[in-house]
Amino acid sequence: MRKYKTQTQLFCTHCHCETDHRVIYIDKKISEIDCIACHKMTRIDFDIRSYFHRGLRERALTKPSRLAQEYRRSHRAFLNGLSLRMISKPYRIAKDLKRSKHIIDRYKKDHHNPN
């Protein structure tokens, strides 16, 4: 799970004109939109825990096909990267889960969301 922000022009219902807005995403979902001119913020509520679990399930289901794609692309690179991947995988998973927990906790705090 990743959190990132972009900036785009949107119509602000408070300023009544198009202004720059900061848009915060959690993966592919919009979490917050705020007008840079007047700072009016809109939070988009969704069930972040079930979104997180659905993402984990999809990643687990597509893993074999992703590995097959990497293998077809380059056999040598796949085999060279395999041992390193097996060593670093538990660390990457732990790091990813820790980051996801931080994002979920922060989202729940900001959105006052009991889910």
Ligand SMILES: [Zn+2]
């Ligand atoms: Zn505004």
